[in-house]
Amino acid sequence: MRLSTKILLALNKLFKAPVHPLNLQDEGVMSYAMWQYKKGAETIRYYLEAYTEDDMFKDKTVLDIGCGEGGKSLYYASRGAKEVIGVDILEKYREESAALAEELGHAERFRFVCADAAALPFDSGSIDTIIMNDAMEHVARPEAVLAECLRVLAPGGRLFLNFPPIHHPFGAHLHDLIYIPWVHLFFSEKTQIEAYKELCKTVHDGDDRIAFRISKRPDGTEYFSYINHMTIKRFDRILKSLGVKPIYRHTVPLRPFLRPLCHMRPAREFFTKMVVCVFEKKA
Numbered sequence: 001m002r003l004s005t006k007i008l009l010a011l012n013k014l015f016k017a018p019v020h021p022l023n024l025q026d027e028g029v030m031s032y033a034m035w036q037y038k039k040g041a042e043t044i045r046y047y048l049e050a051y052t053e054d055d056m057f058k059d060k061t062v063l064d065i066g067c068g069e070g071g072k073s074l075y076y077a078s079r080g081a082k083e084v085i086g087v088d089i090l091e092k093y094r095e096e097s098a099a100l101a102e103e104l105g106h107a108e109r110f111r112f113v114c115a116d117a118a119a120l121p122f123d124s125g126s127i128d129t130i131i132m133n134d135a136m137e138h139v140a141r142p143e144a145v146l147a148e149c150l151r152v153l154a155p156g157g158r159l160f161l162n163f164p165p166i167h168h169p170f171g172a173h174l175h176d177l178i179y180i181p182w183v184h185l186f187f188s189e190k191t192q193i194e195a196y197k198e199l200c201k202t203v204h205d206g207d208d209r210i211a212f213r214i215s216k217r218p219d220g221t222e223y224f225s226y227i228n229h230m231t232i233k234r235f236d237r238i239l240k241s242l243g244v245k246p247i248y249r250h251t252v253p254l255r256p257f258l259r260p261l262c263h264m265r266p267a268r269e270f271f272t273k274m275v276v277c278v279f280e281k282k283a
Contacts, residue, residue, distance in 0.1 A: 001198070004191040008183070009198060015179035022176045026203045033100045036071020043072050043133040046276040047160050050248050056160065057081040060128035063152065065117045065145070066135030070097025070110065076131065077106040085127075086112045087120070118144035120152050127152045129160070136163035137171075137230040143238050150244065153281040162276045166229045167269040169254070173227055176209070177202075182270075193222050231269055246277035 017023070021035040030038075044056065056062075057079040064073040067086030070093065077084045084106075086097055091114045101107040115121050118141040130149050139145045149159050164171055169181035174192065177199040184192060193214060200206030215225035239245065252274040253259040261267040 002191060002194060004187060005194040005198070008178070008180070008187050008191055008195045011180055012178055012195070012199075015181075017179055018170075018175055020176040022205070022209065023203070026205055031069070031096070031100075033069035033071045033096045036068060037075050037100065037104070038071070040072050040075020040078075043075075043131070044160070046162055046250060046252060046274060047248075047278065049250070050278070053079045056129055056131075056158075061085070061126065062129045062131065063087060063120075063122070063127045065130060065132045065149070066138060067093070067097065067112070069093045070100055070112060072131070072133060073097070073110055073112075074101055074104050074106050077101075077109045078104070081109065081129075084110050085122075086110065087115050087117060088112070089114065089116055118148060120148045122152045124151050125154045125157075128154055128157045130157070132159065132161040132163075134163060136161060136235070137166065137173075137228060138226055139228065142228060142230065142235075143241065146238065146242055146244070150242075150279070150281060155281055155283040157281050159279040159281075160277075161279070162274050163230060163235075164274055165232050165235075165269055165272055166227070167231065168273065171227075172224070174213075189223060193224070232272065232275060233265075233269070235275065244279060247280045248276075248278035250276040252276060 021032045024030045024035055025032045047056065057076055059080065059082050062076050062081045062084045064076060064084060064086045067073045067088050070086045073084045073086035094112045094114060097112045101110045113121065117139055130153060136142060153159060167185070172184035172192065174183065174196055177196060178192070197210060200209050213224055213226045214222050216222055251262045251272055253262045254271050254273045258271045261271040
């Protein structure tokens with residue numbers, strides 16, 4: 001084991017473990033799908049300063065990109081949506097999402113579609129509302145995903161998108177097992193991977209977590225494939241390249257007193273908790 005990995009693991013013991021759905025599921029407390037459902041309101045709270053739940057869901061066809069096990073999608077179904085389509089690239093989520101839909105009584109209004117969000121299998125202009133909650137930082141081709149969202153939106157339809165930038169304290173998305181803020185800024189990817197694999201030995205689903213997060217390049221080196229290192233600067237470049245502007249944009253600071261830093265470059269990359277945008281397709 002590398003010395004840097006030993007240091008990371010030692011430091012990790014000094015930090016308190018946050019509540020994380022994968023750990024709740026591993027401990028038998030709650031399924032990931034049910035956790036998503038219970039946290040559904042939190043996925044839209046940033047939009048409610050400007051829009052109502054009826055604006056977003058009532059009698060609408062809703063597309064939830066990066067739905068996971070479908071808990072969020074089913075929460076949206078409970079808010080009056082006509083139909084909710086959950087899209088995820090992992091087929092394994094189909095069974096879990098269908099089971100929860102039956103349990104909650106929303107099976108008739110929900111369907112799971114396994115697809116790449118960069119090539120959505122839907123007709124142009126067929127979707128009223130798209131939710132991209134914590135998904136922009138995971139997709140492999142964000143430019144293509146945004147273009148597809150605009151294609152499938154109906155005239156007057158809206159895309160609600162929020163993401164934490166990569167330099168967020170937990171932007172590495174490893175805090176199910178690594179609790180050190182900004183760990184990805186202090187340690188190399190190789191060290192993080194070795195430490196994460198070691199910590200995965202402490203949980204029942206460790207192999208699944210490794211398979212989900214880590215891939216190999218053609219030369220055999222490992223990397224975190226589930227994250228695309230999305231920064232605010234990169235996001236703005238993507239919007240410019242596509243020629244689109246949000247009709248609503250809000251920056252959520254890590255703490256209220258840090259708000260001024262969220263409007264300063266490059267500090268905003270490190271002290272922004274969430275970038276929140278709404279896009280509307282012209283009628």
